[in-house]
Amino acid sequence: MSVPPRAVQLNEANAFLKEHPEVLYVDLLIADMNGVVRGKRIERTSLHKVYEKGINLPASLFALDINGSTVESTGLGLDIGDADRICYPIPDTLCNEPWQKRPTAQLLMTMHELEGEPFFADPREVLRQVVSKFDDMGLTICAAFELEFYLIDQENVNGRPQPPRSPISGKRPHSTQVYLIDDLDEYVDCLQDILEGAKEQGIPADAIVKESAPAQFEVNLHHVADAIKACDYAVLLKRLIKNIAYDHEMDTTFMAKPYPGQAGNGLHVHISILDKDGKNIFTSEDPEQNAALRHAIGGVLETLPASMAFLCPNVNSYRRFGAQFYVPNSPCWGLDNRTVALRVPTGTPDAVRLEHRVAGADANPYLLMAAVLAGVHHGLTNKVEPNEPVSGNSYEQNEQSLPNNLRDALRQLDDSEVMARYIDPKYIDIFVACKESELEEFEHSISDLEYNWYLHTV
Secondary structure (H helix, E strand, O other), X not given: OOOOOHHHHHHHHHXXXXXXXXXXXXXXXEEOOOOOEEEEEEEHHHHHHHHHHOEEEEHHHHHEOOOOOEOHHHOOOHHHOOOEEEEEEOOOOOEEOXXXXXXXXXXEEEEEOOOOOEOOOOHHHHHHHHHHHHHHOOOEEEEEEEEEEEEEOOOOEOOEOOOOOOOOOOOOOOOOOOOOHHHHHHOHHHHHHHHHHHHHHOOOEEEEEEOOOOOEEEEEEOOEOOHHHHHHHHHHHHHHHHHHHHHOOOEEEOOOOOOXXXXXXXXXXXXXXXXXXOOEOOOOOOHHHOHHXXXXXXXXXXXXXXXXXXXXXXXXXXXXXXXXXXXXXXXXEEEOOOOOOEEEOOOOHHHOOEEEOOOEOOOOHHHHXXXXXXXXXXXXXXXXXXXXXXXXXXHHHOOOOOOOOHHHHHHHHHHOHHHHHHOOHHHHHHHHHHHHHHHHHHHHOOOHHHHXXXXXXX
């Protein structure tokens, strides 16, 4: 893949600066392995140089753990002298940041080798490699995310989050009633600003719903016929939500399980596939009889255990699972069934799609999408037949069989021959090294519960 023509991108920069003479700064953004947005802030006068020559950032940006420390066992740190690579703008991502007091814009970047080829460890490039296999087949991925999050107070209590006080009633919410409109009203200014900010940034967010825990909400993104762009939108939406909430004197969390006994935050993705004529290959009056749909489901279910480390990448991710919280724990599917890992919504025949319901909101959208699409492609090309669809409560019919902790998930990923055909084994090594480093640090810590249990009892 060559670097996009500079002249085309310079036209984009010129048009934006002309339309927005008030802009003083531009944030150059790139998402790391954990989906954490990093980068640089420049003055507007430097934007043309960025479009012409890019900016330098160290390759170790993609070897950072969740705390921002370089994991040296990845080989991307001191072993290569903490050397730079070059980052170029992603077209059509230059837009305003509506929360800033000093007018500021933002621009997504992607990392390349100094010679111009994409850098293998950029999660966006990991996804592009998988998408290219569909391009070779003349197929286009159509995708959309549903992103769950909690509004939380800016002040923690004993290091633990708590729901924010309602700007209207002054009370902390305790409702667990899903879809309750009154709870939307309690935080209407913040939530409406999120939707308006998304519109201003070109992010296709079309709805917010109240989820099943206090101050928990879900934003639905409209589907787009570009899997990579769908992930760009998800990354930018998370940043937008965090900053808009902060403007309203609240924080947010996308942590998979911030509260014991309450629902976790999920990141569901809807996927359909278009052929060369723009027709959905999953279209069917009877989805169970559509061979392409069955094979896609079969491939995703077969690769699901090996995908779990990308879907649930943190220690906390696995605390989200539980039947009462509608989080699937076995590789199963069904028609319009929210207890399964892969739900096929039943609507009009041309709207048939897959809804992947396993991942947490703490997942990196690019890696999540890469893992799911790897399964889809594997299923289509090998005509993998799925098990029978589940009717009713899957938790009563299927025992938990997916990895239920990070260490087992990493082992499954590391040992998977199928995933290694889709995701560069060098990248899998880097991902596993980073996550094993985090896991080791976690396991060497001593929790409050251990002190409560053992300090004076043994």
